[in-house]
Amino acid sequence: MTTEPTRPPMTRFDFDLYSDTKTRPSPGMLRAVLEAEVGDEQHGEDPTVDRLTARVAAMLGKEAAVFVPSGTMANEISMLVQCRPGDEILAHRDSHLLNFEAGGAAALAGAMVRPLDGPRGMFDADTVRAALRRVARVLPHSRVVVFEQTTNLGGGAVWPMDQMTEIATLARDAGLAVHIDGARLMNACVASGVGPAVYGALADTVYMDFTKGLGAPFGAVLAGDRDTINAAWRWKQRLGGSMRQAGLMAAACLYALDHNIDRLAIDHANAQTLASGLAALPGVAVRTPETNMVFADLTDSGMTAVEFDRALWSVGARVSIQGPTTIRAVTHLDIDRSGIDLVVEAAGRILAGRGPRA
Ligand SMILES: Cc1ncc(COP(=O)(O)O)c(C=O)c1O
Numbered sequence: 001m002t003t004e005p006t007r008p009p010m011t012r013f014d015f016d017l018y019s020d021t022k023t024r025p026s027p028g029m030l031r032a033v034l035e036a037e038v039g040d041e042q043h044g045e046d047p048t049v050d051r052l053t054a055r056v057a058a059m060l061g062k063e064a065a066v067f068v069p070s071g072t073m074a075n076e077i078s079m080l081v082q083c084r085p086g087d088e089i090l091a092h093r094d095s096h097l098l099n100f101e102a103g104g105a106a107a108l109a110g111a112m113v114r115p116l117d118g119p120r121g122m123f124d125a126d127t128v129r130a131a132l133r134r135v136a137r138v139l140p141h142s143r144v145v146v147f148e149q150t151t152n153l154g155g156g157a158v159w160p161m162d163q164m165t166e167i168a169t170l171a172r173d174a175g176l177a178v179h180i181d182g183a184r185l186m187n188a189c190v191a192s193g194v195g196p197a198v199y200g201a202l203a204d205t206v207y208m209d210f211t212k213g214l215g216a217p218f219g220a221v222l223a224g225d226r227d228t229i230n231a232a233w234r235w236k237q238r239l240g241g242s243m244r245q246a247g248l249m250a251a252a253c254l255y256a257l258d259h260n261i262d263r264l265a266i267d268h269a270n271a272q273t274l275a276s277g278l279a280a281l282p283g284v285a286v287r288t289p290e291t292n293m294v295f296a297d298l299t300d301s302g303m304t305a306v307e308f309d310r311a312l313w314s315v316g317a318r319v320s321i322q323g324p325t326t327i328r329a330v331t332h333l334d335i336d337r338s339g340i341d342l343v344v345e346a347a348g349r350i351l352a353g354r355g356p357r358a
Pocket residue numbers: 021069070071072073075096097148150151152181183184209211220
């Protein structure tokens with residue numbers, strides 16, 4: 001039996017750059033929760049859930065949508081709907097679906113994941129073409145291509161529209177479905193100026209997560225055509241994801257749609273400020289952020305990622321560890337510009353006088 005690593009001694013960091021999942025619901029969001037009109041969601045009787053699913057379906061240009069507790073469940077249900085056991089999913093080697101869902105695609109849908117390579121969490125059409133299986137008795141069926149928009153381990157990169165379109169067309173022509181893991185889809189929309197329905201048009205299934213930059217404590221909405229969403233509902237029931245008075249949750253998500261989309265531009269600007277602040281420090285190499293994620297390599301600073309993170313704890317800040325000397329810092333609505341300045345200043349003190357290890 002393996003054990004989980006030890007948790008930090010504090011549970012609350014004032015400047016928690018570990019992930020955009022660390023936000024707490026705002027007072028306005030909590031008021032919306034308290035005022036929500038609710039019913040039995042499993043029976044289609046919750047008006048707030050219905051409002052949310054109708055609104056997200058329209059935003060994504062789809063016929064129908066289903067509310068699920070998490071992005072992980074949206075990915076799993078999508079794979080369950082698209083795949084039969086033995087089928088093959090084409091996804092990036094660094095994707096959430098392949099790495100962080102406890103093997104759900106294999107365990108639940110019985111599908112294999114074919115890892116595709118490419119810079120910043122993205123692959124190109126030639127890579128997909130080369131990975132497509134021909135039809136033969138001994139081969140698995142290539143069934144679905146997965147885009148992660150934005151890419152997580154790829155550093156919050158935004159898939160360019162022409163690259164996505166080329167791959168989606170190739171996939172369709174070869175009889176594959178397309179799924180968009182939209183954990184941070186709205187970050188992509190704000191950064192690129194491309195509307196969610198434009199991305200949605202490329203996909204058979206696409207979901208939007210509310211627990212990342214949108215700042216809600218739970219919830220994702222998976223959209224597709226009506227038959228697909230009817231099938232998704234059955235899987236949601238089988239997985240125990242059907243809920244009762246889920247309007248409480250949906251109200252937080254509706255609040256997020258009303259208040260927390262445009263402001264993602266602030267997170268993106270804060271990520272730029274953080275990136276340039278860190279890049280100015282000795283021995284720190286920073287990848288230019290496209291959205292709200294900053295990846296920095298500390299190899300030449302003389303510190304490991306763990307040492308750097310632990311040192312930040314003393315000022316109530318933390319980052320996530322991505323490798324021995326690589327950290328990821330994610331900006332979000334609970335960290336404003338002064339928080340970013342404080343972290344940069346603390347990082348400067350921590351790294352001062354350090355240098356490459358002998
Ligand atoms: C790209 C991506 N997909 C899916 C998920 C899963 O979302 P959730 O935490 O809502 O299950 C995450 C979470 O970090 C993610 O980054």
